[in-house]
Amino acid sequence: MIQPRPRTIPEATVARLAVYLRxxxxxxxxxxxxxxxxxxxxxxxxxxxxxxxxxxHLGPCGVRGVGYEVATLHDRISRVLGVERSRGCVxxxxxxxxxxxxxxxxxxxxxxxxxxxxxxxxDRVGQSIGGHTVQPMDALDEVVAATQASIGVxxxxxxxxxxxxxxxxxxxxxxxxxxxxxxxxxPPGVDVRKVDLSVELQVLAFLGQQRLGAAAPLAPVEEPA
Amino acid sequence: MIQPRPRTIPEATVARLAVYLRxxxxxxxxxxxxxxxxxxxxxxxxxxxxxxxxxxHLGPCGVRGVGYEVATLHDRISRVLGVERSRGCVxxxxxxxxxxxxxxxxxxxxxxxxxxxxxxxxDRVGQSIGGHTVQPMDALDEVVAATQASIGVxxxxxxxxxxxxxxxxxxxxxxxxxxxxxxxxxPPGVDVRKVDLSVELQVLAFLGQQRLGAAAPLAPVEEPA
DNA sequence: GCGACTTTGTTCCTGCGTTCACAAGCGGCT
DNA sequence: AGCCGCTTGTGAACGCAGGAACAAAGTCGC
Numbered sequence: 001m002i003q004p005r006p007r008t009i010p011e012a013t014v015a016r017l018a019v020y021l022r023x024x025x026x027x028x029x030x031x032x033x034x035x036x037x038x039x040x041x042x043x044x045x046x047x048x049x050x051x052x053x054x055x056x057h058l059g060p061c062g063v064r065g066v067g068y069e070v071a072t073l074h075d076r077i078s079r080v081l082g083v084e085r086s087r088g089c090v091x092x093x094x095x096x097x098x099x100x101x102x103x104x105x106x107x108x109x110x111x112x113x114x115x116x117x118x119x120x121x122x123d124r125v126g127q128s129i130g131g132h133t134v135q136p137m138d139a140l141d142e143v144v145a146a147t148q149a150s151i152g153v154x155x156x157x158x159x160x161x162x163x164x165x166x167x168x169x170x171x172x173x174x175x176x177x178x179x180x181x182x183x184x185x186x187p188p189g190v191d192v193r194k195v196d197l198s199v200e201l202q203v204l205a206f207l208g209q210q211r212l213g214a215a216a217p218l219a220p221v222e223e224p225a
Numbered sequence: 226m227i228q229p230r231p232r233t234i235p236e237a238t239v240a241r242l243a244v245y246l247r248x249x250x251x252x253x254x255x256x257x258x259x260x261x262x263x264x265x266x267x268x269x270x271x272x273x274x275x276x277x278x279x280x281x282h283l284g285p286c287g288v289r290g291v292g293y294e295v296a297t298l299h300d301r302i303s304r305v306l307g308v309e310r311s312r313g314c315v316x317x318x319x320x321x322x323x324x325x326x327x328x329x330x331x332x333x334x335x336x337x338x339x340x341x342x343x344x345x346x347x348d349r350v351g352q353s354i355g356g357h358t359v360q361p362m363d364a365l366d367e368v369v370a371a372t373q374a375s376i377g378v379x380x381x382x383x384x385x386x387x388x389x390x391x392x393x394x395x396x397x398x399x400x401x402x403x404x405x406x407x408x409x410x411x412p413p414g415v416d417v418r419k420v421d422l423s424v425e426l427q428v429l430a431f432l433g434q435q436r437l438g439a440a441a442p443l444a445p446v447e448e449p450a
Numbered sequence: 451g452c453g454a455c456t457t458t459g460t461t462c463c464t465g466c467g468t469t470c471a472c473a474a475g476c477g478g479c480t
Numbered sequence: 481a482g483c484c485g486c487t488t489g490t491g492a493a494c495g496c497a498g499g500a501a502c503a504a505a506g507t508c509g510c
Contacts, residue, residue, distance in 0.1 A: 012497065036458090037457075050499070052460090053460085053498085055459090060459070064504075065508085081431045081434075082433065096324065101321075101422070104321060104322065106423055111430070112423070112426050175429040175430070193429055198332055198337070199243040200418055201376065202308055205306060206305070207416045208376065208416065211399065235467070237466090274471090277487095277490090278490085288487085289487050
């Protein structure tokens with residue numbers, strides 16, 4: 001049995017596949033049965049050629065002259081992304097951001113289910129957020145083992161993020177999404193992705209300033225030597 | 226009047242500069258006066274050579290044989306990123322995520338200040354979050370004009386994100402950070418950055434599944450030696 | 451049944467980002 | 481003062497992502 005496709009899909013492609021999946025869901029709900037690459041690309045905000053290249057990583061799944069069948073493509077992408085079954089997620093750090101994520105309905109409909117909320121602060125333990133009760137950190141290992149949660153989300157302060165990461169990894173979590181503004185070191189076999197909100201803002205600030213400098217050279221901000 | 230540096234800095238570099246800036250702040254608070262590229266790179270989680278190349282976009286700002294002066298480098302990066310002065314941000318959509326962001330203290334210390342919170346829902350208007358009062362959408366233009374806010378953050382449902390984007394752009398906002406899971410079209414001169422939380426989770430799910438397939442070859446996946 | 455049109459899948463190419471490796475420069479020591 | 485070691489800054493090579501153009505393939509109309 002030869003491998004039908006190169007088993008390595010570029011990460012950038014994977015991220016776009018997730019976007020296509022969302023668009024396909026919307027199209028399916030709207031009753032559409034087929035889409036062309038051009039239309040799908042427009043809805044996803046990408047180049048049609050790039051979209052076809054992304055989809056080519058899944059093997060041929062369109063019909064020439066017609067387009068892609070919405071339901072089929074949806075299933076195919078779901079399977080490749082590994083979201084055809086719901087995945088358990090545990091969330092550590094129930095501050096504002098953690099609470100917002102726990103209460104965000106958008107995850108459940110996309111194959112993710114929070115199976116445990118944790119916090120170290122005793123006064124947060126016992127609160128109910130998004131239909132779940134916040135549990136103490138001591139319960140983490142047990143919950144992860146019982147629910148087979150494969151994803152951990154860290155929304156703690158930066159100082160404790162690394163220790164939480166270690167703890168999640170030890171409990172058996174294989175994938176970690178880190179919102180704390182520190183680079184995390186995880187043991188091999190554990191993937192870590194980082195989302196840094198203030199970095200996003202700072203990049204925006206830079207782009208804005210750059211544009212300002214180019215558009216309005218009123219003040220010749222000559223860097224004084 | 227020669228421009229001392231190429232005024233185009235790669236976006237990836239800008240994002241890392243923001244990380245370096247944070248590390249430098251921590252180092253300065255810790256009393257350190259100089260750092261080597263190796264140490265800084267380790268703290269930021271990047272390659273030392275890459276870090277030096279990033280910094281080279283700012284012109285020479287280190288001392289060979291010694292390293293970088295923490296305070297000087299901090300100021301330099303701050304100026305380049307445009308965060309040496311505080312920037313006003315308006316936030317539209319005070320759901321869970323919006324409230325979390327408004328209440329997040331990490332932004333204020335990094336040169337960003339929320340100057341207006343807005344929501345279309347009447348029952349949210351008047352609420353106080355993070356020291357600010359939620360205002361109706363009608364007040365947006367006036368607040369943006371009065372505060373010279375340059376950044377807008379969209380945390381609304383996907384359906385209204387585009388109209389909010391248009392409205393922000395019309396009000397004079399030049400940079401937009403979009404948390405809604407839709408690609409936004411903005412007029413030229415307005416930068417849009419997107420943060421898609423469920424995409425991050427789905428990429429993680431893919432990586433986890435990929436690793437699972439490699440570790441547990443139940444299906445005969447041809448994994449050549 | 452046949453031609454033409456539409457749309458996919460692929461291939462090439464260009465540009466960017468990242469990494470490695472080396473030369474230049476500076477401080478400290480003798 | 482001269483040498484040595486350390487660190488920066490830069491140049492080159494590699495790999496990857498993105499975009500455009502082209503060939504294959506299937507459908508619709510006649």
